[in-house]
Amino acid sequence: MDRKDKEESRRHFLARIGADAAALILPATLVAPAFAQVCAPPGSTANPTPWTRDCRSIQPRRPASTLTGTEISKLKAAYKAMRDLAVSDPTDPRGFVHQTHIHCHNCGGGGSSIQVHFGDRFLPWHRAYLYFHEKILGQLIGDVNFRLPYWDWENPAHRTMPGAYTSPNNNTNPLFNSPRSMAPGDTLDPTDGQPATALSETNFADFSPELEGSPHGSIHNAVGGDMSAFDTAAKDPIFYAHHANVDKLWSDWTNADASHTAPVTPAWLNQTQGFFDENKKWRTIRNADVVNHEAKLRYIYAGRTWEFITWLCIRDWVLVDKLQLIDTSRLQLSQTTRQKLLPLLDKAEMRLRLISPQLPTDRSASYFLYYDESDAKANRGPQSPSYLGLISVVLMSKEGDHKMGSPRKLDFDLKGKLKGLTDRTSEFSLFLAERNAKGSNAAVSKLAVRGVEILRGQEG
Amino acid sequence: MLAATYILAAALLASSAARAGDLTFHAQAPPGCESSTPLRLLLKDVELPRSRAVTIRAYAKQAGREEESFIGLFAVMADSANAAGNRKMPQARVTATPAFRRAIEPGATVSVILRPFAGKTAMNDLDWSVRAVEWACR
Numbered sequence: 001m002d003r004k005d006k007e008e009s010r011r012h013f014l015a016r017i018g019a020d021a022a023a024l025i026l027p028a029t030l031v032a033p034a035f036a037q038v039c040a041p042p043g044s045t046a047n048p049t050p051w052t053r054d055c056r057s058i059q060p061r062r063p064a065s066t067l068t069g070t071e072i073s074k075l076k077a078a079y080k081a082m083r084d085l086a087v088s089d090p091t092d093p094r095g096f097v098h099q100t101h102i103h104c105h106n107c108g109g110g111g112s113s114i115q116v117h118f119g120d121r122f123l124p125w126h127r128a129y130l131y132f133h134e135k136i137l138g139q140l141i142g143d144v145n146f147r148l149p150y151w152d153w154e155n156p157a158h159r160t161m162p163g164a165y166t167s168p169n170n171n172t173n174p175l176f177n178s179p180r181s182m183a184p185g186d187t188l189d190p191t192d193g194q195p196a197t198a199l200s201e202t203n204f205a206d207f208s209p210e211l212e213g214s215p216h217g218s219i220h221n222a223v224g225g226d227m228s229a230f231d232t233a234a235k236d237p238i239f240y241a242h243h244a245n246v247d248k249l250w251s252d253w254t255n256a257d258a259s260h261t262a263p264v265t266p267a268w269l270n271q272t273q274g275f276f277d278e279n280k281k282w283r284t285i286r287n288a289d290v291v292n293h294e295a296k297l298r299y300i301y302a303g304r305t306w307e308f309i310t311w312l313c314i315r316d317w318v319l320v321d322k323l324q325l326i327d328t329s330r331l332q333l334s335q336t337t338r339q340k341l342l343p344l345l346d347k348a349e350m351r352l353r354l355i356s357p358q359l360p361t362d363r364s365a366s367y368f369l370y371y372d373e374s375d376a377k378a379n380r381g382p383q384s385p386s387y388l389g390l391i392s393v394v395l396m397s398k399e400g401d402h403k404m405g406s407p408r409k410l411d412f413d414l415k416g417k418l419k420g421l422t423d424r425t426s427e428f429s430l431f432l433a434e435r436n437a438k439g440s441n442a443a444v445s446k447l448a449v450r451g452v453e454i455l456r457g458q459e460g
Numbered sequence: 461m462l463a464a465t466y467i468l469a470a471a472l473l474a475s476s477a478a479r480a481g482d483l484t485f486h487a488q489a490p491p492g493c494e495s496s497t498p499l500r501l502l503l504k505d506v507e508l509p510r511s512r513a514v515t516i517r518a519y520a521k522q523a524g525r526e527e528e529s530f531i532g533l534f535a536v537m538a539d540s541a542n543a544a545g546n547r548k549m550p551q552a553r554v555t556a557t558p559a560f561r562r563a564i565e566p567g568a569t570v571s572v573i574l575r576p577f578a579g580k581t582a583m584n585d586l587d588w589s590v591r592a593v594e595w596a597c598r
Binding site for chain 2: 107108109117181182189191192194196197200201206210213214216217218220221222223224228229230231232233
């Protein structure tokens, strides 16, 4: 994208958000700050190769506080490999130091004229940055299914820094960073990390700057140390988990209403960002390529609206059949439906879709979904045969205002679960059990829906 | 463009000179925006050191009352710990929380207190300035 296109895109964004926000944006972008460090990309960025299709399996980014021991070990191994690479080959753009320089360079650091904050590039640029960073981490540990975790600081239970980043709280931990103001166990101020006002915005031009100011900026400042300055923020590994959550909020906002769309102007859609990929090749990627992160970048967010894993490049999801609804909370699998499903038992790409599920909205909480009541009462989560997935309800404010309402649809992966479902010969219900409740303490409730569909992935 | 009709109330009776710590403005009552319209506090001509990351929390105090109500916040990262000079922003905005909108009495005049923080720590030594504050529905 040439300078003229960039300016056109910028003018469009400023026109949409109004002169008030423009007034906030202009000085910060037009005045190059005085930075101490040099952070230009290593090697040549001439003759970029445009990014093309990614056909890895779609994998979830998970809340950092809920990672298993194995997942934490993998995350630490990936960052250790990235840090080691920076030492063994300081010219390798995949090394940790150069990875941190990407942010610095794109924030005006080292004399760069680029500034990806304070404007309409903020969200797509950071999405692309994390995407390439994540692919490099995965490649360094030989796992193409590696995905970054996110720090869901809006969750009241997760307002301390995720343990993986602070334990041990010293340099033996590749996720540790010494100059942090926030100590292990410190909790965020209740006014930080509140996305309610941003999520209640109705257009991208208001949503993006609102999200960028707070909670994005206030979390940076609350962590403190390197995180609180543009040129050093990415030196702290928590940066990537923090920005994954900012990215997730963009995803949540997009999914919340059909009118919540990214800009559709050619200038914005064709705006390009440059990054070194996992093979050290300089790539350019357009904003248009990052809008649909599930289809294009091959990740979803677990923990809010769905949790599933799909395989291959699914081009589309086609309806196999609908379950019979006796009433909104009583379902039945007809013989006809069963006959349609039996040949599909071995297929990995199957989904259960709930139409207009009536989720509890009295408070923010996460629920396990089951199709068997005794499993729901035992509440053993993914270990239960009838476990379907996790649903998180995050209210937009603790006062209960601006509730996002229940989603229009929720999809769940049926891999390995279809047989159990087709074995149900009598009527059954779907049950919610709060994630943290155990055994007899589990409050189980039937989930009302307007429809339940079984979908099959159509490979592209 | 921010249409003039968006600004329903604006008043400033406070100093604009750079000073340390909290800034207090005696503003008019916040306008009664429609429930679907955000109520925003617009901060005019904000100047902050480029080397400091600052979270500005805005509070309101009704005349004759002691307690403060939290309005909302905005945050700006530092350019660099070594950056020189100030960041000058013609305007910054704070979107009022639903709790504040419910708490404020219609027509009540409030003082606006802008309090800078580094995380949870008050920045009593911060040299900064805001020329004016305005309420707006948009």
